[in-house]
Amino acid sequence: MNTAKRDWKALLTRHEMLLLYVLIAEWLFFYFAGTTTNRRGVVVGFGTMDRQFDILRHSCEIGLLALALTPVIITAGIDLSVGSLLGLCAILFGQLWHDGGLPIPVAAGLTLALGALAGGLNATLITALRLPPLIVTLGTYSLFRGLAEAITRGSITYTGFPETFLFVGQERWLGLPTQAWIFFVVALAVWLLVHRTTFGRTFRTIGLAPEGARYAGLPVERRLALVYVLAGLIAAIAAIIYTARLGQAKADAGTGYELFAITAVVLGGTSIFGGTGSVHGTLLGVAAIAVLKNGLACLPVVMGMNAAEEMSGLLTGALLLLALTASVLPKILANFRSRPHAPAP
Amino acid sequence: MPITLRALPCMSSPLLALSQLTKSFGGARALRGVNFELQAGEVHALLGENGAGKSTLIKIVTGAHQPDGGTITVAGQIVAGLTPAAAHALGIACIYQQPALFPDLTVAENIALRLEPGSALRRVDWPARRTRAHDLLARIGASIAPTAEVRTLSMPEQQLVEIACALGAGARIVIMDEPTASLTHKEQHLLYAVVRDLRAHGVGVIYISHRLEEIFMLADRVTVLRDGQSVGTHPVDGLTETALIRLMVGREMTQIYPPAESVPGETLLTVRDVGCAASGVKHVSFDVRAGEIFGLGGLVGAGRTELARVLFGLTPADSGEITLAGRRLTLRSPQEAIAHGIAYVPEDRRRHGVVLDLPIAHNVTMALHRHLFPTSWLRFGAERSLALEFIRDLAVKCAGPAAPVGSLSGGNQQKVSLARWLATKPRLLILDEPTQGVDVGAKGEIHRIIRRLAREGLAVILISSDLPEVLGMSDRIGVMAGGTLTAILPGHSDAPTVMAAALGSTEKGAA
Structure with a gap:
C-alpha cells in the first residue's frame, strides 16, 4: 500500500500538477474575460452552466480517442488511424441500422466488434509482420477513410435516428450530458488497466525496453496487439457517440481528430518515446485543450474577429510546445548549473 | 606534438598529478579527496569497486566534468577549468570500452576526422591521409588496411584505431577503461603488446581493469580507490592478489572462490544433439544434475550465449531433444521456458x-x-x-x-x-557472464549466492569468459567452440587444458 501511495504522490508532483495549474488559470481567465450579460440582462458566455456542459459534451469524442492512444503511446507506438476509424465506424453503424434494419443496440454492438477488428488489422501488421506502427497506421488512416467514402460514395448521410438514441448525444442524464457518463466509464477502465494491472506494467516495460521485456518472458506481441485492438474498440465507441451528438453519420466524421488526441496525450505528460505517461494526465490534457478552444470562442474580441478556430489552433500549439519545454526545463537547468563557470585557459 | 621518446626517471615532475580532488553530484559525494600521480613511461593501474569513483575521475581528467576542489597538474603546470578540447590539446586521450568511431567511414577517414583541422573548405590530401593512417597503425603493430570501413573491423581492431588516433594526436597520457572486457584471449595479448609499446615510448598509461591478472602482468604501479578516496599507491612488485583485493574492499577476503560443498543429485537437464541453424548452434549434448554448477567456457563468439538462448526459448531449437526432469520439452518462447522452471540471467544487463x-x-x-x-x-x-x-x-x-x-x-x-x-523459483538457472563489469566485492557475493543456490538443489549453467571464475566455480566444465560443445572437463581442470579445448587444439572429446 505504501508503494501505491508513493506512486500517487510521485505522479501528482510531476507534469500533471503543472498541467492542473494551467487548466485552472485558463478556466479562471475565461470565466472573467469570457462571461458577459446581453441586452436582455441574461448572463451568456463561458461562465454559464450550459457552456460548461457544452465543453464536456464536445470533449467526449476526442477525449475517447486520447484515452485510446494513451496505452499505445506508452508502448512507444502510435495510432494515426483512430480518426479515420471513427468515420468508418460511424458509417458502418448507420448502414447496419438504416440499411441492415438492425435495432440500435445490435448495430452498436456490431460496430464495436468491427472497430476492434479494424484495430486487429493494425495489431496484426505491427506484431506479426513487425512493421513500424507509424507507417502501418498511416496506411490504415487512408484505408479506413477511403472505405468510409467508398461505402457512402461520398454522398450518403445516415439521418433520422430515433429519439432514444439521440438522448445519448444530446440530452442529460443525472445532471450531466449522457455521453459524459460513457466517457467517464471508459476513462476509469483505461485508468485501471494502465495503472493497476500487469497489463499497464507490461505496456510501460515494452515502451522502455522491448527486448528487455521479451527476456523477462513478458508476452510482448500479445500486449502490443491488445493496445491496438483496444484503440479500435474505443474509436468505435467514439463513433457511436459522435453519431448520437450530431444525429447523422457521415464519411468525414472525426477528420483530424487523431492529431488533437495525440496533442492531448502528449500535453498530458505521456512521452512520445514510450515508457512514461498517465491516464489522468491525458484527461487533464483533453480538458486544457477543450477549455482553451471553447473559452476563446466566448471572448468578445475573438467573436468580433470570427476567427476562434484559427486562434484555438494557434494557442493549442503554443500550449503544447510550452508544456514540452516546461517538462524538460528542470533537466536543462540542472545541467546548466553543473557546467563549469571558469572558461578554458 | 611529438611524443617524448625516452622514459623519464621517476624523480622528475610527474606527467599528471591530481591532488585532493573532490566532486559531488547533488548530495552524493563521488570523490572525497583523490590523490593520483602518473609518470611518463608508466602503466598505472586504477582499481576500485564499482562506484568507487573511477568513472568520475576519468571524466574530470578528460575535461567532461569539473572538480569541486583540488588541483590538476599536467607536466608541472596547474590546469584550471579543463574542457574536453583543452584536455585534447594537453595530450590526454581516453580509449573507451566501446570505440566511438564512425562505422561507415574508412579507418583513414576516421583518423583524419580526429587529427585534421576542422575547416570545411580545404583540399583533402587522400594519399597523405592514407599514409598517416598506415604509419600510425604500423607503429602499434596493427595490420589494418587504412581503406577498410570501420564497420568491417572487429571490436579490438576498432580499439586499435582509437589508440592510433590517440598516438597521432600526440597523446602523452592515455586512459584505457576496461579495454579487454570484450576481447578474446588472443586479442587481449595483442592489446597488452600495444600497452607495453606505449610505455616504451614514454606515454603514461592509466589502465582500468577488473581483471587482476592483467594488472599484475602490465602495470608498474597501482592506485586503489575506495568510496571516492585514494587509499594508496603501490608498486605492483611485492603486492599479492589478496593484498590488492583487501585494499579494494577494505576487508579481508580469505579466498576468492567459495568452496564447493553441494553434492549433485539426479540428472535434471538432458540436452541431446541440439541444434539451431539460425544461431549457429549444432550437435550439442550434455547433462546437468540438480545441485550442480555446470560451467560453460570458451572464447567470445563460441556459441555459449546462443546455446543459452536456445534453452530459454528465445531462438527455439530446430533439431535434437531437450529433457527436463524426465519431460521432453519444446521451448518456443521464454514464457514456456519460465513455465518449466528455466531461468536465464542474460549477458547484456543494461539492455x-x-x-x-x-x-x-x-x-x-x-x-x-x-x-x-x-x-x-x-x-x-x-x-x-x-x-x-x-x-x-x-x-x-x-x-x-x-x-x-x-x-x-x-x-x-x-x-x-x-x-x-x-x-520465479527456477529448477534450472542459466547465468550468462554474471560478474562481467562487476566489482570485486560484489563478484564474491555473487559467487557465494551461486554456491548457495546449488546447495539448495538448483541446476546452474554458468557461462563466463573469466577463466578463473569458470575453474573456481564449476563442478564440471563444458567447453564450446564454433557453436558446438568440444569437451566436457572435470571441475578441477587447469586453465591450459580448458584454453586448449576452447582453441580446439586438444584431442576432441577428451574428458
Whole structure:
C-alpha cells in the first residue's frame, strides 16, 4: 500500500500538477474575460452552466480517442488511424441500422466488434509482420477513410435516428450530458488497466525496453496487439457517440481528430518515446485543450474577429510546445548549473 | 606534438598529478579527496569497486566534468577549468570500452576526422591521409588496411584505431577503461603488446581493469580507490592478489572462490544433439544434475550465449531433444521456458537483464506476473515485500524498492537481475557472464549466492569468459567452440587444458 501511495504522490508532483495549474488559470481567465450579460440582462458566455456542459459534451469524442492512444503511446507506438476509424465506424453503424434494419443496440454492438477488428488489422501488421506502427497506421488512416467514402460514395448521410438514441448525444442524464457518463466509464477502465494491472506494467516495460521485456518472458506481441485492438474498440465507441451528438453519420466524421488526441496525450505528460505517461494526465490534457478552444470562442474580441478556430489552433500549439519545454526545463537547468563557470585557459 | 621518446626517471615532475580532488553530484559525494600521480613511461593501474569513483575521475581528467576542489597538474603546470578540447590539446586521450568511431567511414577517414583541422573548405590530401593512417597503425603493430570501413573491423581492431588516433594526436597520457572486457584471449595479448609499446615510448598509461591478472602482468604501479578516496599507491612488485583485493574492499577476503560443498543429485537437464541453424548452434549434448554448477567456457563468439538462448526459448531449437526432469520439452518462447522452471540471467544487463528506468520492485516481479498477480491486478504490498525480501537476501545496496535500477551500481543491478529469476523459483538457472563489469566485492557475493543456490538443489549453467571464475566455480566444465560443445572437463581442470579445448587444439572429446 505504501508503494501505491508513493506512486500517487510521485505522479501528482510531476507534469500533471503543472498541467492542473494551467487548466485552472485558463478556466479562471475565461470565466472573467469570457462571461458577459446581453441586452436582455441574461448572463451568456463561458461562465454559464450550459457552456460548461457544452465543453464536456464536445470533449467526449476526442477525449475517447486520447484515452485510446494513451496505452499505445506508452508502448512507444502510435495510432494515426483512430480518426479515420471513427468515420468508418460511424458509417458502418448507420448502414447496419438504416440499411441492415438492425435495432440500435445490435448495430452498436456490431460496430464495436468491427472497430476492434479494424484495430486487429493494425495489431496484426505491427506484431506479426513487425512493421513500424507509424507507417502501418498511416496506411490504415487512408484505408479506413477511403472505405468510409467508398461505402457512402461520398454522398450518403445516415439521418433520422430515433429519439432514444439521440438522448445519448444530446440530452442529460443525472445532471450531466449522457455521453459524459460513457466517457467517464471508459476513462476509469483505461485508468485501471494502465495503472493497476500487469497489463499497464507490461505496456510501460515494452515502451522502455522491448527486448528487455521479451527476456523477462513478458508476452510482448500479445500486449502490443491488445493496445491496438483496444484503440479500435474505443474509436468505435467514439463513433457511436459522435453519431448520437450530431444525429447523422457521415464519411468525414472525426477528420483530424487523431492529431488533437495525440496533442492531448502528449500535453498530458505521456512521452512520445514510450515508457512514461498517465491516464489522468491525458484527461487533464483533453480538458486544457477543450477549455482553451471553447473559452476563446466566448471572448468578445475573438467573436468580433470570427476567427476562434484559427486562434484555438494557434494557442493549442503554443500550449503544447510550452508544456514540452516546461517538462524538460528542470533537466536543462540542472545541467546548466553543473557546467563549469571558469572558461578554458 | 611529438611524443617524448625516452622514459623519464621517476624523480622528475610527474606527467599528471591530481591532488585532493573532490566532486559531488547533488548530495552524493563521488570523490572525497583523490590523490593520483602518473609518470611518463608508466602503466598505472586504477582499481576500485564499482562506484568507487573511477568513472568520475576519468571524466574530470578528460575535461567532461569539473572538480569541486583540488588541483590538476599536467607536466608541472596547474590546469584550471579543463574542457574536453583543452584536455585534447594537453595530450590526454581516453580509449573507451566501446570505440566511438564512425562505422561507415574508412579507418583513414576516421583518423583524419580526429587529427585534421576542422575547416570545411580545404583540399583533402587522400594519399597523405592514407599514409598517416598506415604509419600510425604500423607503429602499434596493427595490420589494418587504412581503406577498410570501420564497420568491417572487429571490436579490438576498432580499439586499435582509437589508440592510433590517440598516438597521432600526440597523446602523452592515455586512459584505457576496461579495454579487454570484450576481447578474446588472443586479442587481449595483442592489446597488452600495444600497452607495453606505449610505455616504451614514454606515454603514461592509466589502465582500468577488473581483471587482476592483467594488472599484475602490465602495470608498474597501482592506485586503489575506495568510496571516492585514494587509499594508496603501490608498486605492483611485492603486492599479492589478496593484498590488492583487501585494499579494494577494505576487508579481508580469505579466498576468492567459495568452496564447493553441494553434492549433485539426479540428472535434471538432458540436452541431446541440439541444434539451431539460425544461431549457429549444432550437435550439442550434455547433462546437468540438480545441485550442480555446470560451467560453460570458451572464447567470445563460441556459441555459449546462443546455446543459452536456445534453452530459454528465445531462438527455439530446430533439431535434437531437450529433457527436463524426465519431460521432453519444446521451448518456443521464454514464457514456456519460465513455465518449466528455466531461468536465464542474460549477458547484456543494461539492455536485457533489467529495465533501468523502472523501480527495483517492478524489475524483481517482472518475470513473476502470473504467479504474484494471478488476477492481473497489481498487489503493491505483496510486490514491495517480495522486493524487500530480495534486497535483504542478496544485500542490494539501494534507497529502497522504489529506487530505479539505473541508480544502482553495476554489481547491484546484477543482483536485481538475479533476484528477478530467483523469484520465479527456477529448477534450472542459466547465468550468462554474471560478474562481467562487476566489482570485486560484489563478484564474491555473487559467487557465494551461486554456491548457495546449488546447495539448495538448483541446476546452474554458468557461462563466463573469466577463466578463473569458470575453474573456481564449476563442478564440471563444458567447453564450446564454433557453436558446438568440444569437451566436457572435470571441475578441477587447469586453465591450459580448458584454453586448449576452447582453441580446439586438444584431442576432441577428451574428458
